[in-house]
Amino acid sequence: MGDNRGLVYLGPGKVEVQNIDDPKFEDPHGRKIDHGVILKVVSTNICGSDQHMVRGRTTAQPGLVLGHEITGEVIETGSDVELLRKGDIVSVPFNVACGRCRTCKSGDTGVCLHVNDARAGGAYGYVDMGGWIGGQARYVMVPYADFNLLKFPDRDQAMAKIRDLTMLSDILPTGFHGAVRAGVGVGSVVYVAGAGPVGMAAAASSRILGAAVTMIGDFNKERLAHASKMGFTPIDLGKHDRLGEMIAEVVGAPEVDAAIDAVGFEARGHSGAEQPAIVLNQMMEITRAAGSIGIPGLYVTEDPGGVDPAAQKGSLSLRLGLGWAKAQSFHTGQTPVIRYNRQLMMAILHGRLNIAEIVNAKVISLEDAPKGYETFDQGAAAKFVLDPHGIVSKAA
Numbered sequence: 001m002g003d004n005r006g007l008v009y010l011g012p013g014k015v016e017v018q019n020i021d022d023p024k025f026e027d028p029h030g031r032k033i034d035h036g037v038i039l040k041v042v043s044t045n046i047c048g049s050d051q052h053m054v055r056g057r058t059t060a061q062p063g064l065v066l067g068h069e070i071t072g073e074v075i076e077t078g079s080d081v082e083l084l085r086k087g088d089i090v091s092v093p094f095n096v097a098c099g100r101c102r103t104c105k106s107g108d109t110g111v112c113l114h115v116n117d118a119r120a121g122g123a124y125g126y127v128d129m130g131g132w133i134g135g136q137a138r139y140v141m142v143p144y145a146d147f148n149l150l151k152f153p154d155r156d157q158a159m160a161k162i163r164d165l166t167m168l169s170d171i172l173p174t175g176f177h178g179a180v181r182a183g184v185g186v187g188s189v190v191y192v193a194g195a196g197p198v199g200m201a202a203a204a205s206s207r208i209l210g211a212a213v214t215m216i217g218d219f220n221k222e223r224l225a226h227a228s229k230m231g232f233t234p235i236d237l238g239k240h241d242r243l244g245e246m247i248a249e250v251v252g253a254p255e256v257d258a259a260i261d262a263v264g265f266e267a268r269g270h271s272g273a274e275q276p277a278i279v280l281n282q283m284m285e286i287t288r289a290a291g292s293i294g295i296p297g298l299y300v301t302e303d304p305g306g307v308d309p310a311a312q313k314g315s316l317s318l319r320l321g322l323g324w325a326k327a328q329s330f331h332t333g334q335t336p337v338i339r340y341n342r343q344l345m346m347a348i349l350h351g352r353l354n355i356a357e358i359v360n361a362k363v364i365s366l367e368d369a370p371k372g373y374e375t376f377d378q379g380a381a382a383k384f385v386l387d388p389h390g391i392v393s394k395a396a
Contacts, residue, residue, distance in 0.1 A: 001022040001023075001038075001138075001139055002022060003138065004019070004020050004021065004022045004023070004137060004138050004139045005017055005018065005019055005020060005137060005138050005366065005367075005388075006018065006020040006065040006066075006067070006133075006134065006136060006137030006138070007065065007066050007067060007134075007136040007137070007366070007369045007370075007386075008020070008062075008063060008064070008065055008066070009053060009054060009060055009062060009063070009064045009065075009066055010062050010063075011056070011062050012054070012055065012056025013054065013055070013056065014054075015054055015066065015369070015370050015373055016370060017366060017367055017369055017370065020065055020137060022139060023038050023133065023139050023140055023141035024141065025038075025078050025141065026141075027143065028130060028131030028132055028133075029131075033078065033143055034078040034079045034080040034081075035078055035080045035081060035143060035144050035145060035146070036078045036081070036141050036142055036143040036144070036145050037074050037076065037077050037078065037081055037084055037141070037142055037145040037149070038074075038075050038076040038077075038139060038140075038141055039070070039072030039073060039074060039075065039090070039092070039135075039139065039140050039141075039142060040072055040073045040075045040138070040139055040389065041070060041071075041072045041135055041137060041138055041139060041140055041388045041389070042071045042072050042073055042089065042162065042166075042389070042391050042392065043070075043071045043162065043163075043166040043363075043385050043386065043387060043391070043392050044067050044069060044070050044071070044135045044136045044137070044366075044385075044386045044388065045069035045166060045167070045169070045170070045171070045383060045384065045385050045386065046069075046136075046369065046372050046373060046376055046383075046384040046385075046386065047068065047069055047170060047171065047197075048196055048197065048198060048264075048298075048376075049068070049126070049298050050066050050067070050068075050125075050126075050373070051373070051376065051377055052264075052265075052266065052298060052300070053066070053126070053127055054066075054373055054377070055266075055305070055377070056304065056305055057265075057266065057300070057303055057304065057305045058127045058128075058300055058302065058303070058304070059127055059128065059302045059304065060126075060127035061127075064125060064127070064134070065125055065133050065134040065136070065137060066125045066126075066134045066136045067124060067125040067134035067135040067136025067137065067140075067386075068094035068123045068124040068125050068126055068134060068135065068169070068170060069094060069135075069166070069167075069169040069170045069171070070091075070092040070094075070124065070135035070140060070142075070169055071089070071090070071091050071092065071162070071165060071166045071168075071169060072089070072090060072092065072135075072140065072142075073087065073088070073089055073090075074086055074087065074088045074090060075139075077145070078145070081145050081146055082146055083146045083151075084145055084146065084149060084151065087155075088151050088152075089151070089152045089155055089158045089159070090149040090150060090151050090152065091149070091150040091152070091165060091166075091168040091169055091341060091345070092124070092135065092140075092142055092148065092149060092169050093109070093148055093150070093169060093170075093173075093337030093338055093341060094123050094124060094169055094170045094337060095109045095110050095112065095121070095122065095123060095148075095334060095335075095336065095337055095338070096112065096115045096116075096122030096123060096124065096129070096130060096132050096143060096144075096148070097109035097110075097112040097115065097122070097144065097147065097148060097338070098112050098113075098114040098115055098144050098147070099144055099146075099147030099148070100114065101113040101114045103120065104147075107336055107338070107339050108336055109336040109337065109338050109339070110333055110334030110335055110336045110337075111333065111334065115130050115132070115143070116128075116129060116130035116131075117130070118130070121334050123334070124140070128301075128302075136366070136369060136386055137366070137388065138366065138388045138389065147338075148338070150168065150338075150341050150342060150345060152165065152345070153349075157349060158349075159391075159395040160395070161348055161349060162391075162392055162395050163356035163361050163363070163385065163392065164348045164353070164354065164355050164356040165345065165348055165349075166356075166361075166385055166392075167201065167355045167356065167359065167361075167383075168337075168341045168344060168345055168348075169337070170335075170337065171197050171198050171201045171359065171383070172201050172204075172205070172344055172353075172355050173335050173337045173339075173340040173341050173344060174198055174201065174202075174296045174335040174337075175198050175199070175200070175201025175202035175203070175204065175205045175260075175262070175296065176201070176202075176205040176340050176344060177294070177296060177335040177336070177339075177340060178198075178202045178205070178260040178261075178262065178294035178295070178296035178331075178335075179202050179205040179206045179209055179211075179258070179260060179294060180205075180209070180294070180340075181292065181294035181295075181331035182258035182259060182260050182291075182292045182293060182294035182331070183257070183258050183291065183292040183329075184205070184206045184209045184210070184211050184257075184258045185209060185210055185211075186209075186210035186212075187210065187211075187212045188206070188209075188210065188211045188212060188257045188258050189211070189212060189213045189251050189255075189256045189257045189258070190203075190206045190211045190213065190214045190215065190256060190257065190258045190259070190260065191215045191216075191217065191235070191247060191256045191258075191259045191260070191283075191286060192206070192214065192215065192216045192217070192232075192259075192260045192262055193217050193218075193259070193260065193261050193262055193263050193267075193279045193282070193283070193297070194216075194217070194218060194261070194262035194263040194279075194297065195216045195217070195218035195220060195223035195224055195226070195227045195234070195381075196218075196223065196262065197359045197383040198262040198296055198297070199216055199218070199260075199262035199263075200216070200226075200227065200230070200232075200358050200359045200360075201355065201358070201359060202260045202262050202294075202296065203216055203227065203230075203232045203358075204230075204353065204355055204358045204359075206258075206260075207231075207232075208347065208352065208353060211258075213233060213250065213251055214232050214233065215232070215233045215234075215235050215247065215250055215251075215256070216232050216233070216234055216235065217234075217235035217236075217237050217243065217246075218234070218235075218236075218237060219236075219237050219238050219268070220379045220381070221236070221238075222379065222380070222381040223379065223381040224236055225381070226360055226381040230357070230358050233250055235247070235250075237270065238270075240270065241269070241270035243282050243285070243286055244285060244286050247286055254286065255286050255287065255288045255291075256286055256287060256288065256291070257287075257288055257291055258287070258291060258292055258293075258294070259283040259286060259287045259291070259292075259293045259294070260293075260294045260295075260296065261279045261280060261283055261293065261294070261295045261296070261297040262296055262297050263279045263297045264279075264297030264298040264299055265297075265298060265299045265300055265303060265311075265314075265316075267279045267297075273307075274307050275307075276303075276306070276307065276311050276316050277316035277317050277318050279297070280293075280295070280316070280318055281318060281319050281322075284319055284322045284323040284326065284328060285319075285322065287326070287328055288326075289326045289327060289328075290326070290327045290328070291326075291328055291329075292328065292329040292330075292331065293323075293328060293329065293330050293331065294331050295330065295331060295332045296335060299314060299316075299332070300314055301313070301314045302314065356383075359382075359383040360381055360382045360383060361382070361383050361385050362382045362383065362384050362385065363385045363387050363392050363393055364384055364385070364386060364387065365386070365387055365388075365390075366386050366387070366388040369384075369386055372384040372386070
């Protein structure tokens, strides 16, 4: 190697591609590990969760190498790796998980107990998630490789679908998890809050799960237009603040069977002002009695830019009494990617899920990543895929 470069967070509003150290078979504390692999990064995506850090809305420290959505080629294996070989093309779940602890054994890999000294759950290149180096880079190390990595069964087949398969690391399983947790099934009436990439992935997931109607709400007209083009029903939240009425115009009643919050804590109300609890409260209003609400949107424990002292500590003004009275179920937390990624891979490989088109994937170079962040932050109806070695562009 010797030519590694990565996208580094320098402070609120500023990221830069810099020369960084080559990956080593070490954990974040410098302890040698033998269960990892070194990957040549094939693709690595910009995520809305990354944007929260770059905006200064978390406690992320300067110097953090970003990137938790990674697809790569194995170029070196540790001595304890048994199932992977040099040349394998793999998807990396954004969860760093040991596969050995109580939660991993129960399938809850989003809250692994062994990879983060501070709290449950680890991730690459993300604040408070264990210090694992991110993969918006040319090369990256992945620990517990036999457990974590999803190997694509055929290299040529994978490269033909690489723009779709790159979504397996996070947003597609996250959207799918939100839909599953919301109870979406055959004939469901679904509302998705947020027409960004995760919202679009949740809508796509709802469709393959059998939803009869999938509505997507947003203020961003470009994103709503793309959602409509992909066959979903757009709800323009800029019209007025009575969401139930807009839903009734579509389905004849002001309620849905399942609701999915793909917005998170930086939600804004009709006035344009930030209201971090507004989406969750709307979900309770429009979801039917005994219905479920999936919450893949990010909520943080520390938000330096919160609108008030309570929001800065992750405390929101929820109408929990309404949800309780309606016997609703709420499902939160990091998506356990391994629970879903294999079946979603098969849906992609066999032409059942054109997720790259649905999220409007745009391939750019690693060096252009800062511009990608800027454009995405302005509300572009796109999912930016970084191509550090030009592999994705050549495959297309």
